[in-house]
Structures are given as C-alpha cells and as structure tokens.
Amino acid sequence: MDLFLHYLAMPYLLQGIGFTVAVTALGLGGGLAAGLVLAAMQLSRFWPLAALARAYTIVFRGTPLILQLVFAYDALPLIGLKLSAIGAAGLALAANEAPFIAEILRSGVLGVDRGQVMAGQALGMTPAVLMRRVIAPQAIRTMVPALGNETVSALKNSSLASVIAVEELTLRSTQLASSTFDFFSIFFASGLMYLVLTGAVSLLQIAVERWLDLDRPSARSRVLRLLPGRRPVPATVPAALAPAPMAAGPDPVPAAPRPDRAKRAAAIRNNNPAVEVAGLTKRYGEQPILSSLDLTVRVGEVVALLGPSGSGKSTLLRCINRLETWQDGTVRVGGRRLGFRADGRPVGPRVLAEERADVGVGMVFQSFNLFGHLSALENVAGPLRWVHGLSRLDAERRARALLERVGLAHRADALPRHLSGGQQQRVAIARALAPNPSVLLLDEPTSALDPELVGEVLEVIRRLAVEDGLTMIISTHQVRFADEVADRVVILGGGAIAEEGPAHEVLRHPKNPLTARFLRAMSADRATELPA
C-alpha cells in the first residue's frame, strides 16, 4: 500500500499524464477536424468526394491503430516527413479517430428529421443556414454521448503510443516496473490515474448533456425539488386543459354563408395568375406521379386539391415550391420560374433558396415539421432573421403578433414537443405566414391531427382565406371544409386532373364517375356529409 501511494504521487508518473493528455488532445482535435471534412465529403453531392472519403474510411477504420502509429513514426520519415514522437502519435490517432468521428457526425446529421430540413428549405434557408440553425444544433445534442465514448476510447488508445517512444503514462509505468520490479503497485497506480482521467471525461459529458438539455428545469425549480415535501407547481396549465381560444370543437365551423360566391369568382377571374403549372410531368423511376398536368391559380384564389392517396397532391405542391425536381413542364410563381437560370439550366441549392425567399411561397406540412429545438416564438422569428434579415426586435414583434393571431400567444416559449398537434400546426401556419408569402401551400394540414384538434386548425385557415384574401392551395381530405373555404376544387386522379370547377358544383354534382366514386367514399369514410 505504501508503495502504491509512493508511485501514485511520483512526479515521473504524474508528468506522464501530461503526454497522455497531449496525445489524446491532438488525436481528438485532429480527428474532429478531419472527421468534419470526411463527413462533409460523404454527404457531398459530388460522388468522387464521397468515394474518396469512403476509401479513406475503409483503410483507416480497417487497420489497427498500432500499425498506423508505427507507420507514422517509422515509415513517414522515408518520404521526408519526420515527425516527433508526439506529433506522429497525434497524427496516427487523429487519422484513426477521423472515420469514427465522421460516422458520428454523419449519423447525427442524417438523424435530424427530414421534415424539418424540408421545412427549412421551403422557408428559403440556404444549405449553410439550414446546417447552422436547424441541423447542427439538433445533431450535436444526439452526438454528445457518442463523442464522450470516443473521447474515453481515444484516451485509452493513447497508451498504444508507448510503442513509438511517447513518454506517456503506460510507457513510463512499464519502464519503471522493469527497473524497480514493483510490477503491481506501479500498474495499480497508473490504472487509477487512467480512471481519474476517464472519470473526468464522463463528468464533462454529463455536464455538457445537462447544459444542452432543452427541458432543463430552471435553477429555481431544481432547488424546490430538493426541498422535502415540495413539488414544483407547473408554471402553466397543461396543454390539454388549456382552452383553445379559437378551437371550434370537434364539429368544424358552422357553414358560413357565402352568398357572394359568384361575385367573388368573377373578381378572381380578372386577377393575375399567381401560380401557373404547364405540362408538368414527373416520374419516380418508371412510376408516373404527374402526367402533363396544367393548373393555373389566380391571385386571391383558394384552391382545394382533392383525390385519393397517391394521386400526386403532395408532389404537385412540392413541385410548385421546387422542393422536387421533375422531368418535363414548367412551373411559374408570380410569373417567375423558380430554380432555373435564364438559359433553362437548374441553379444550385443556395441560389434556389434565395429565390424561394424572394418569390415567397409559404408551405405548411402534414406533420407540422416545426424545428424541434426552438420555442414556438423562435420557430416563427428565427427564419425572419436568418433568411429575411429582420432585426431581433422586429422579428420577435412580428412573431408575437402572428402567434396572437393563431391564438397561441400564451405558448410562445413552449417547445414543439410540449404542444398539442393542433397547436403545433397553428405555429407552423404562423411560421409560413411570417414572411408574407404570395402563395401559401398547405399539404394535408389536418391529416395528422386527432379529430378533436382538426377544428382549431381549419378555423385558422378559413380566416386566412376569408379575411386576408390569401392565395392558397390546400390538399385535403376534408370535403366539407373544401366546399366551404375553396373557390375552386381540383380533383386529382392518377397524376392528372380528373375534374375541376367551382367547389359547390364539383362536390355536389360531379360529372366524372371517378370523382363521384371518390366523393362517395370520402363521405362514407369520414361521415362528413355535405349539407344539403
């Protein structure tokens, strides 16, 4: 025991820790930098870069670290690169860590909900903004445990640097054991030193995880929880109990009489086209999705897209916003072709993002796609700052006003996961409206909602149509809602327009037998009888 304590306090061994930490730091720092490059290459759109990164990963993940150390130390000098022992060890460890860290980064990035990425694109975020504001903050949170693992493993792997004469803890321990014959006391002492180091890494990991935890309770409530017999009282009423200010209950809005339908239709007919789709054809492989589809939507018009699942409704909406590519045909929004240069060649993702922001096509998704790490307020205000360059103050003011409009001013600071589906969709609508879009595309906005939450969302949309005169294209299964809100109904079937016309006429007196069958099925399934 005396010997153990003697070696535990021996400066020679304690200084060895310095080398161990230095090699680990070089390996991890270099590995992180190289891993970032590798991950970016693997996620790149250019396949040669991805292939190169893949080849590097195969070689350096597939060979033992000890060989890489010997190589960096003894073989590199033959080509004129003579690194110091620590330099060679740092290089080898970095080269070895890089593919592992790259895979952690890549899985973190790929693990971020694709819907949120699409929502960011629809909001006009460039790839860089998207990475910085949406993907990275969420990916980092999921990567912390894996990176903690990697740090501990690098720390232990640094002991292999003893084979190339780095004076780290393991080499010093073995030499000391050889000269003193105090084998076990020395290795117990150095083992304990390693444990202290890896323990410190674990503590650091816990601290970082806690710091990044979005649900971290405030300091005050933590103190309260520690007091005996005290439970923190929730600051706000649970979402389920909160009155939904604008919700109209399970039964959608009473059919507002719209005697001015004919007058309104006549007025719209004279408006400029907001969206012009001509000859749009899209296939996934051999599977046709849209075949030579034509559709014009005029400013102020509300068009409901109906049709069975797989009829191409969502694809059409995504094409209008250029979130999809297609084989043939043109799409114009406000007279402009989104995503094409004057000579007809497609633009890069950054320019496309800027054009989207410029043209102003808002999009609301079936599954809301709110940014999970941001509060309701930030979901609305953030894109205004990052894409449209509003000041923090202006962005927040506008975001609060919009949340107020959708009846969620009291939930401004809540995270999406703490909101009900209906509330999330209302935030998503506020987010889409924030940049004052010229067209709002809504892709089955109520399909993912529990029946009792449908009403509150439909009410918000109805008011946008009636009060704001916003141009909207809504794909929906809500026949009754379509009848009430839409000026025109377009029924898709097999990638083409089966029937279209004024909502009242098409829904009540379908001419196409396919349409009739679809509408009958909808009414039977959803028990949403049209008012007589």
Next chain:
Amino acid sequence: MVPASFRTAVVRARAASTVGLTAASALALACVAGTASSGPAAAAAAAMPAPPACQALQSRYPQFKGKTLVDAVNPHTPGYEALDPQDPSKYIGFDIDLAETIGDCLGFTLTYKPVTFAALLTTLSSGQADIVISDIYATEERAKAADFITYSKVFDGVLVAKSNPKKISGINASLCGTTAAENTGYVEIPLIQNLAPECKAQNKPAAEIQLYDNNANCIQAILAGRADTYINDVNTVDQAVKAYPDKLEKATAVTLPYSVGIAVPKDKPEFRDAVLAALTEIQKAGIETRLLEKWSLGAGTLDAPRLVMAK
C-alpha cells in the same frame, strides 16, 4: 536461421508502409497534429572521462562534434539500461555509461528513446534514432538491417522458478515439453525452436514459446506460473533472482556464439568508423573493463571491437 519474431517485426513494418502509402495523400490531408517534441528521456549518470586519444578522433571526425544524437534503447534491462529507480527521469546502466563515454570521446551528446526490443532496428533505419546501444546481439540476420560493432561477449542465464521444478539444464533437450518466455525478436527463440527435432526423436513435445515485450513481462510470466523458464543475458537473470530471491533462481549459465553490438545505420560508414575507433580507444584505456566492474557484469565478457555486417 532467421529469428522468427524479428522477421515478424520487419514484416509488420512493411505491412504498415504498404497500407500507409496507398493512403499517404489522405493522411497528409489529415496531418493536423502538432510537432511538439516529446523529448526523449534525460541524459544518464556521469560517464568515465574520455581517453586523451579522443582529441585526435574529434579532429578526424569533426562532423559529430557538438551534435545531439538519439540512442534507441529498450530500457527494461537493469544493469544495462533501465530507469534510475531513485530518479526515474534518468536512464542508467552499463550500456548508457558506454554510450556516454563514446559520446564524450567523439564530442556529441546523447538523448535516449525508449522503444520495444523488436522496434530497436526499425527505429534506427527510419532515422528516428542515430545509434542503438541496448544489449542487442550482433547476429548476421540483424546485420541486414544495421551495421554492428561488437563490444561484449554473450553469456545467457536460464531463469527458472525456485528449485527448478522442471529440471531445466540449458538450451538442450531438458526444455522439451516446457514453456519458455522470451521477448519478441530475441535470438534465443530460434535456438529453442531448433530443439524440436531432438524432442521429437525422444518422443517428447517441443518447447512452447510465449512472446512478450520486455524483461519485466517475461519475469512476471514465470512468477505467475505461465512459463517455466526465461533464457536471457546472465546479468538480467541475476538481477531478477536478486529481486525475487524466494521465488526465482538461475538454473545455469550458457555461452552463446554471439557478441553484443552497437548498431549504426548502414548508410553512414563514417559514423560507423568513428564509433569503432572511439570504442577501440575506450577499451585500450581500460574504461570498458572498469564499467563492466562498476555494473558487476564480469570483466571476462569484454569483446574486442569487430564489425558485423551483412555479407
């Protein structure tokens, strides 16, 4: 006969370079590691004063004067090279004193780089070290990787557990059916392996060999009952017996047909000649004999300087 594990070491280094060269560009890309020096361990205890003839040598080989050279050692052999238990920042031992004396004679100073035994010559040929003085036997096989200058005869001791339960009496048929611990790259390995036909003729199993990295691990193998014997330089064996008098003993000593040598790079003939000349002067002045006495290595082991080079 190629020492089996030495061959392994060379193959390993080759494999590493093949793997590496294919990815050399990628590696250079990832070359972000710093170049801070780890600084090989500090200089050793004071050596004997250099003989006067060294002045002449310094004028004949002025290019080494004032230089700091790197000596690769496998510092797990108390008596030859090991950490100073009183001050672990230093290496001490006969080889260290000899190296310092040669350095004094030619006017260079030395730093020491600790590596595994099997890596001694790889480290030298990669240029990470300038000289190897580390109780390494100058065999013809090893002379393919470096030039050797001999300085000491080889006497091996046979280390066994107390009272020699397996009755081992040397590198002979008494080893059949036993397990020997050896370090990777040691010359004793092929000598033990060569006993196999003899064992077979006597209807006994051949000796098994366990490979380790350093003396301490080999000694531990006997203490833990994993191995029956460890055959190595007699002084190393004596040190082990001194450290564990109740558990270990030296069964016998044997002479091996080798000499211990200083290894220098093959592509530096001037340096080789300078070291040879310096060693000759040091022996002539009786300094090596005094050093052998100082480390209780027995004056009879002194060997005249002789070059061992690849044929």
